[in-house]
Amino acid sequence: RLRKGQVELAASGFAGNVGASRASKSYAGKIRLREIQGESRCMAKPVLIAVDDDAEVLRAVERDLRTRYAEHYRIVRANSGASALQALQSLKKRNEPVALFLVDQRMPEMSGVEFIAKGIDVFPEARRVLLTAYADTDAAIQAINHARIHHYLLKPWDPPEQNFYPVLDDLLSDWQASHKPVFEGVKVLGHRWSPRSYGVRDFLARNQVPYRFFDVETADRNPEIQKMVDDNGGATAKLPIAIFADGTALSEPTIPDIAMRLGLRTRADMSFYDLLIVGGGPAGLGAAVYGASEGLRTVMIESEAPGGQAGMSSRIENYLGFPSGLSGADLARRAVTQARKFGVEILAPQEVTKLRVDGASKFVTLLDGTEIGAKALVIATGVSYRKLAVPGMERVQGAGVYYGAAMTEAATC
Numbered sequence: 001r002l003r004k005g006q007v008e009l010a011a012s013g014f015a016g017n018v019g020a021s022r023a024s025k026s027y028a029g030k031i032r033l034r035e036i037q038g039e040s041r042c043m044a045k046p047v048l049i050a051v052d053d054d055a056e057v058l059r060a061v062e063r064d065l066r067t068r069y070a071e072h073y074r075i076v077r078a079n080s081g082a083s084a085l086q087a088l089q090s091l092k093k094r095n096e097p098v099a100l101f102l103v104d105q106r107m108p109e110m111s112g113v114e115f116i117a118k119g120i121d122v123f124p125e126a127r128r129v130l131l132t133a134y135a136d137t138d139a140a141i142q143a144i145n146h147a148r149i150h151h152y153l154l155k156p157w158d159p160p161e162q163n164f165y166p167v168l169d170d171l172l173s174d175w176q177a178s179h180k181p182v183f184e185g186v187k188v189l190g191h192r193w194s195p196r197s198y199g200v201r202d203f204l205a206r207n208q209v210p211y212r213f214f215d216v217e218t219a220d221r222n223p224e225i226q227k228m229v230d231d232n233g234g235a236t237a238k239l240p241i242a243i244f245a246d247g248t249a250l251s252e253p254t255i256p257d258i259a260m261r262l263g264l265r266t267r268a269d270m271s272f273y274d275l276l277i278v279g280g281g282p283a284g285l286g287a288a289v290y291g292a293s294e295g296l297r298t299v300m301i302e303s304e305a306p307g308g309q310a311g312m313s314s315r316i317e318n319y320l321g322f323p324s325g326l327s328g329a330d331l332a333r334r335a336v337t338q339a340r341k342f343g344v345e346i347l348a349p350q351e352v353t354k355l356r357v358d359g360a361s362k363f364v365t366l367l368d369g370t371e372i373g374a375k376a377l378v379i380a381t382g383v384s385y386r387k388l389a390v391p392g393m394e395r396v397q398g399a400g401v402y403y404g405a406a407m408t409e410a411a412t413c
């Protein structure tokens with residue numbers, strides 16, 4: 001049984017006090033990490049929140065909700081109105097949508113109607129269902145009129161196929177029809193022709209982090225962009241600015257700043273491995289998968305984004321096993337998932353700057369100065385392109401002159 005004031009984020013298996021910053025942070029971190037690792041790149045599932053002070057009823061509600069809706073919704077349960085309100089606040093902060101309040105009317109301290117009246121302020125679009133006993137029917141009917149409740153359900157509702165799901169199906173499809181999902185990726189605010197803005201966009205695109213670019217030069221025609229500028233320092237804003245799903249922002253971020261903020265892994269867990277691979281293009285990823293699948297403790301170090309040059313290709317037609325072709329980004333994502341499945345540690349973005357051999361062991365120095373060793377070393381650093389030998393070229397690189405053909409550039413054509 002949950003203690004008073006506790007709420008359980010059922011789908012994640014995480015239970016804790018909402019508002020306890022460590023717990024909620026680690027939960028939010030898990031979502032972000034899973035998203036960017038490409039294992040679950042979908043938007044956060046909308047939440048159905050069930051509130052009842054009776055533990056047995058709460059369990060039954062959760063069970064019935066899970067049975068039918070767990071695939072598309074996340075079920076959150078709370079055992080009091082106060083703890084449910086706290087849960088709503090933290091869901092709001094994390095930009096997670098709430099589709100349904102399913103609330104018992106008779107609860108001590110805060111009744112169902114009182115909770116709904118407050119919950120509407122946080123999630124006005126959520127569909128609102130009151131659970132009532134037969135004796136409370138009159139109160140429920142009044143609540144429909146006064147507290148903007150969509151429906152009341154009499155307890156018990158068995159069989160759910162008849163008395164529970166049809167009502168919720170209808171309300172949820174209604175909610176889906178009117179719901180505009182919040183964009184959950186990174187918003188990049190900057191100048192279209194700024195090399196730094198381009199660098200941030202290119203990094204996010206190549207690491208398959210969903211992002212949207214907002215060109216400050218169009219702020220006078222676009223109130224959304226104007227508001228972003230105003231919220232981030234107005235005329236003195238230090239661009240580019242990366243704004244994350246939780247509303248926090250980084251001004252003039254470096255790539256390592258963004259990588260750290262996104263939870264990308266740049267440090268090794270161990271100091272010595274069986275196999276160390278420098279470069280995360282198709283060759284490095286292939287070596288990593290085969291090494292780790294043979295049981296070797298494997299680390300792969302990539303300075304930009306796993307996938308290498310192949311990650312920039314819009315369509316690869318000649319990769320074995322994919323007769324109708326696939327995009328380079330898709331190939332990279334699949335290879336990274338496969339490598340991780342076998343336990344490969346992928347450090348990216350991280351660069352190898354030095355190499356030394358000591359007897360049978362090989363050691364590499366990383367850009368941050370740390371050293372990692374291994375019994376075997378594979379160097380799979382691919383190509384580096386010749387740059388145009390034209391005076392002043394560096395100044396316009398990323399600001400009109402580009403190397404490679406990543407999809408990031410397509411938007412500027």
Ligand SMILES: Cc1cc2nc3c(=O)[nH]c(=O)nc-3n(C[C@H](O)[C@H](O)[C@H](O)COP(=O)(O)OP(=O)(O)OC[C@H]3O[C@@H](n4cnc5c(N)ncnc54)[C@H](O)[C@@H]3O)c2cc1C
Nearest residue numbers: 279281282283302303308309310313316351352381382383
């Ligand atoms: C736009 C485009 C489209 C393409 N389309 C096709 C196609 O359709 N079919 C086809 O067969 N080939 C295609 N290619 C070529 C193919 O992508 C390359 O042959 C292939 O990627 C080479 O793989 P690789 O792993 O050897 O090297 P790369 O893909 O070059 O990967 C090397 C990696 O090592 C990293 N690295 C370098 N130095 C360091 C360091 N010091 N520390 C850490 N990491 C480092 C780099 O960042 C890079 O990610 C295409 C290439 C491009 C650019």
